[in-house]
Amino acid sequence: MKKDIRFVQGNEACVEAAMYAGLDFFAGYPITPSTEIAELLSYRLPIKGGKFIQMEDELSSMCAIIGASLTGKKVMTATSGPGFSLKQEAIGFAVMTETPCVIVNVQRGGPSTGLPTSGSQGDIMQARWGTHGEHSIIALTASNNQDLFAMTVEAFNLSETFRTPVILLLDEVVAHTRERLIMPKPGEINVVERLKTSVPEGTDFHPYLPREDGRLPMSDFGGVHRYNVTGLMHDMWGFPSNNPKIVYGLTHHLVDKIQGYTQEITKTKEFFIDDADCLLVSYGSSARTALHVVENRRARGEKLGLLELNTLWPFPSDIVRKRCACVNNVLVVEMNMGQILHEVKNAVAEPDKVFLANKIDGSFITPTDILNILRVIQGKGV
């Protein structure tokens, strides 16, 4: 069969992947540079019998997808920095209630309304700690359409598997770069469906009573079981509790259920790593510039390599530590003041050999931006 090759923007690839993953419900408040996601879904979703709602703001959009998810639907919302800030409270509610949902944040310059039409990678830490309280979270990213498709499907899969909000951290450059997308055939990428309870109607259902394997099956809210969902610390019935034992157990569970599976969740890509003496670490659109530099310098005989991170949270510390151990220098390439740089420094044995090549003026990071820093690291002067 002939391949289905599209010429689409990253935002369109995200929509195609969400449909592939079985998206049923989208609520959003369109915002640059994520607008095409809402725009396209507004007609794509109803065609397949799904629901699209443009809500009055970002807070309600986030709450709407949580409600829809509890009723058994696969859900998503999409936004950018200012909207991502507004969603944080409800993201915490989704974390606490263990409600699967996907939040796309197409990053733009910030803080506040910042630079609406320019790319940035300034929300990496906000994705991790934007909502308050001890918790863990999953955040994924991609640098090209094909990976973006795969990571979007992965976002849905992980949200269902781990019963957690998953944040898809795109950026303006990836979202608006128009390139080819080979549409995966049905079945080509694994799609995870929700684990539903086998407790029959008429029998009490404990929404937070784990199975032997630790997983929590769900029952569609409003269906055959009555149960409570709350943002308060809760027991296995879902009712509020301040019993220290229960609070301790739930806090640990919310963190461990993700941190304990870091290796299974992590996705990275390696380019020219085996014999590299200088390793670039990057993600999202910045990784494209980093790879450009690596390929060009390889052609000149310089031993550069690239570790591209598709999973940002939980941070893949083990892989970063292992790959950085064999090189003389590490250069983190990102479009912020060093948010992943600090994570890399924390992960490696020799943090002093980790440097930053960044761009924070709203324009896209260029090969020259990286080469200027490389020259300094390699002792070739400024």
Add this chain to the structure above:
Amino acid sequence: MNNLIQIRLCGYGGQGVVLAGTILGHAAINDDKWVSGSNSYGAQARGGSARSEVVISENSITYPHVIKADILIAMSQTAYDEYIQDLAEQNAIVLYDDMIVHPRDINGVQQIGVPATKTSIDQLGNKQVANIVMLGASVVITGIVSKKSMISSIETNVGQRFKELNLKALNAGFALGKNYHRKKH
């Protein structure tokens, strides 16, 4: 690396340089090439200076934007003045709308004035398809994509109502392009 072609289309908002970039990019996809397309994405896309970039390669593309243009297609004086500095050092070619742009002399760079807007008005009675006339001529002069792929790209990317007009504009551009030849290096 060396089979990478960087094309920059520029003009003012409303001339359709963004659509032209998308059509060109899609044509290259139809030719089974790798493509990275991007365009100005601020208020300028709705007036002021507009820009569209298309990178075409036989292999996957890393850096997604144009660094130095191998081909500059200019539809306005402001855009021409802005981007004429960012040309590739070797074999660059500039194609400009001869009704709108007054070119400057630049050593070693072939510059061709194409009567795109004039043809659009005279032959098609509508200056709005000057972008497609320009694109048709550029494709014939540079050979970046095949004519067949351009036709099918127009059919994919232009609404039903304007398809016929755009296909006529494309053919007018193809015919115009035959009058010019790219210098061999």
